[in-house]
Amino acid sequence: MSALAKTKISILDLAPIRDDGDAKQALGNSLALAQHAEQLGFNRFWVAEHHNMDGIASSATSVLLGYLAANTQSIRLGSGGVMLPNHAPLVIAEQFGTLATLYPGRIDLGLGRAPGADQYTAHALRRDRSGSADDFPRDVEELQRYLGPRTPNQRVVAMPGSDTNVPIWLLGSSLFSAQLAGQKGLPYAFASHFAPRMMHEAIRIYRDHFTPSDVLDKPYVMLGVPLVAADTDEQAEYLATSAYQRILSLIRGQSLVQRPPVASMDGLWLPHERNAVGEFFGLAMIGGPEKIRAKLEVLLEQTGADELIFTSDLYDFNDRKRSFEILAGLR
Structure with missing residues (x-):
């Protein structure tokens, strides 16, 4: 059996908004x-918290998860992630405790250390509440x-939440959360779908610092992977230009709404932008089935990852569905 056939596959969705x-x-x-992912046998489906971005609709992460859970049957659902500096821990415990109470055994809580927003948005989210990544x-x-x-004698109780033991994941794009996840014996997800440069070092640090816990007896690594799978390599390269345009807009501080693919990116970006x-897409899987x-x-040979979680930022929704169909068919 191939490594891919033995590896769990999942989806990270940003609820992208088209132009x-x-x-x-x-x-x-x-x-x-x-x-669709549930029918195809994917392991989990996560959504990510982003704010003040006109091309992303997943800002109210726990609310969206309730909508997804109410209309699916078995697939695990979770946050990839909740940006904890934006919230009081009690509020997140109540939100995800409620989800876990309504949909037992199906809810994950992935936590990010970064605020995931600019300073003005961060202030709007927190007002005068103190809190930072250092906390x-x-x-x-x-x-x-x-x-x-x-x-x-516990004076503050999350209700619902108490004793739900919602699985907590630590997410990161640098090394801090890798070490913390290892020390706490928690599963770790590295954001290699947008920051692949430190992936190997983060995995090593996590595994080197891992201490068994009540929830995990050995390290568990999940990697984020951009996916543009199509029936041919040429079609995949064409579809990928929508994702390229979106990140180009992010770099330039422009609107992040999805734009249609183009025949060529020439003339749309400068060399340093390219x-x-x-x-950003250093780990992207772009191509037809065999290339993917x-x-x-x-x-998988290089990382020994236990699970891969894929993003597929394609303009046409049917192309996104097809991308994941191709992926599922490779196993």
Whole structure:
């Protein structure tokens, strides 16, 4: 059996908004994609918290997860992730405790250390509440207490939340969360779908620092992977230009709504911008079925990842569905 056949595969969705669409369409597509993933046998379907971005509709992450859970049957659902500096741990414990109570055994809580927003948006989210990425280890510990068994004389109780033991993942694009996840014995997801440069070092640090815990007896690594799978290599390269345009807009501080693919990116980006977009997509799997299969087998051989979670930022929703169909068929 190949490494790919033995590896769990999942989806990370940003509820992308098209240039000719709106948030309602994007959220409907997220549900349709989650249902499609469930039928195809994907392991989990995560959505990510982003704010003040006109091309992403997943800002109210826990609300969206409730919508997805109510309309699916078995696929695991979770946050990839909740940006914990934006929230009081008690609020997140209550939100995800509620989800876990309504949909037991199906909810994951992935946590990010970065605010995921500019300083103005961060202030709008927090107002005068103190909190920063430096508080992350303490906030994770507080959140674990709220979701764990109630203790004698516990003065603040998350209800729902207490004793739901929602699985917590630490997410990261640098080395800090890798070390913390290892020390706490938690599963770790590296954001190699947009920051692949430190992937190998982060995996090594996580595994080197891993201490068995009540939730995990050995390291568990999940890697984010951009995916543009199509029936031919040429078609995949064409479809990928939508994703390139979106990241180019991110670099330039422009609108992030999805734009249609183009025959060529020549004339749309400058050389340094092309290099920056290329670094962002350094781990991207772009091509027809056989090319994708070969590249994934190499990735798994090099990393020993336990699970891969894929993003597929394609303009046409049917192309996104087809991309994941091709991936599922490779196993």
